[in-house]
Amino acid sequence: MGFLAPIDSVFLLGESREHPMHVGGMHLYVPPEGAGPDYAREMYESFIAQHEMHPLYRNRPVNPVGTLGNIRMVQDQDVDLEYHVRLSALPRPGRVRELLALVSRIHGTLLDRHRPLWEMHVIEGLEDNRLAIYHKIHHSLLDGITALKMLERTLSTDPDARDCPAPWSPHEKRPRTNSRSGPNPLALLRSGADLIGDVAGLAPTAVRLANQALRGSDVLGPMQAPRSMFNVPIGGARRFAAQTWPMDRLSSVAKATGTKLNDVVLAMCAGALREYLLEQSALPDDPLITAVPVSLRAPGDQGGGNAVSIILCNLATDQADPVRRLETIAHSMRQSKEFMRSVTPLQAMAIGAVNMSSIALNQIPGYARFAQPSFNILISNVPGPTEDLFYNGARLDGLYPLSIVLDGFALNITLTSRAGYLDFGLTGDRHSVPHLQRLLTHLEDSLTDLEKATA
Known part of the structure; x- marks a missing residue:
């Protein structure tokens, strides 16, 4: 234990x-x-x-x-x-x-x-x-x-394989587990100097982030998002919607605009959210802010536990033009990523904790109803398999993630890449996010608008 x-x-x-x-x-x-x-x-x-x-x-x-x-x-x-x-x-x-x-x-x-x-x-x-x-x-x-x-x-890349293990079966390369007998004193000694340096840097990093935000920097800090219909207390029931898009469609937009694939994903979501909120007569005047998880794992890290931070991105939902919206998103993501690369992994996790601080505060009764949110929605893009996979001959045909929603954050969009496709999973509070499946139609329309504007 x-x-x-x-x-x-x-x-x-x-x-x-x-x-x-x-x-x-x-x-x-x-x-x-x-x-x-x-x-x-x-x-x-x-x-x-x-x-x-x-x-x-x-x-x-x-x-x-x-x-x-x-x-x-x-x-x-x-x-x-x-x-x-x-x-x-x-x-x-x-x-x-x-x-x-x-x-x-x-x-x-x-x-x-x-x-x-x-x-x-x-x-x-x-x-x-x-x-x-x-x-x-x-x-x-x-x-x-x-x-x-x-x-x-x-899973196997061989459709004829019939010896695939269950998800819980042991594997040769085992992820780290959270169950361990105790800390390794030698490892603590080896990492002690680096750890002390990182901890000492936490306060200056937090101050630096705040100062950049106060100076009007493009790096977003907490409590800058507008209030929206997603930033409310929630119940325990959920709605889930899912759909797949060919990755080539988004890659073509990224190539035509000189942006990243994930920038196009965010722009696709931004356009869909804008239309959905207009449909609900609930679009804020200021742009929605999304939280975007980024992995802090080193190459070869087999996983176990959680090693992520959070950056914030301007979704430009106040802009009607899809290309300008994409350009604003790409610029916001570039600025945030450059800032995160300038700090250590521990400091990056601390910044993520600051950005996510309103999640903890929202658990205080009444807080989510009145406080300024740090962000409006979480959008996560998790890299998945790059080729067709099979389980004892059955071909994997969809890999749709379901995530967590909380008080103050009633909608989550998570997607996974899969052998040339992007599988979107939308998880929402059943009461606060009505007609969740309408967002799937808006996602398709948003991508089509980007394709037409960049053709």
Whole structure:
């Protein structure tokens, strides 16, 4: 057993019925040729037969009802796979709409802290014969990049392979887990000087960030976002919407404008949010600000826990012209990235904590209703597999992420790249973000506008 890192412990400390703190993924698979009508049950039974388990999937809070359970994990030696892995069927006609409704309900329920903090649902009954798997795991155990790395290790590039492991099976290259017997004194001695230097730099860095914001710098600091319909208290129910776009379409816009692919992603989202808010008669006069997670992992880092910071970006939703909007976004991202490159990783994490500080403050009753938000929405682009992958012959046909929404931040847009495609997952509070699926139409319209303007 071992203590969690502070950033990981926050996800347990901040959890409540209104704020489940797990992340998830909805994966679509095309069954292999010759698969029969019982293919989903066969896959489910193959999962629950695999009892060998990665330590990460054994982690549970050491004392679920006490304070210690928020900061310390223990390894559960007897994991009940028939509880964690479930087989479900969609009501007829089994459209994607019914799948999204089911996944929305499951995503809104808390994980049982008396058990390891994960669940997996095998879902059959889609009218096009595809199979869905929804997998959720507590954010205190890993970040999105680690989750994708672990998923990719279970899949194969060979459509004929039939020996793929379950997601919880041990792997040769194991991610770091949060369960450890204690600190390594030699490692602490080796890193002590660097750590002291980094900590000493935190206050000057925070002052530098504030000074730049006060001088009108393009680097955004906290509490500069306008109030919007997304910055309100939320309930525990969720809506989820998902759709795929070919990466080539966004890459063509990026090439034509000399911007980055992620700049085009943000511009696509900005245009969609602008139209959605206009539709709701709720577009602020000032531009929306998005929080964008950036990984702090070194090359070769296999993951485990959370190693991310947050930068803020001007979405230019006050501008009607799609190209000017993209240019403003690209400039804002350049400025923020250059600033983050000028500081150490620890200082970068501290800046991210400052940018995210309003999340903690929003848990104070009434705060989210009146306070100035640090940002309006979180948009995250997680790199995924670059080639087609298969699970025992079933081809991966969709990799849609589901994330966390909180008081003051009722909408989250997360996307994953997959073999030439971008899979968007939109997670929203069911009450505060009505007609969430309309954002999918607006995303398509926003991308089309960019394509026309840059053709």
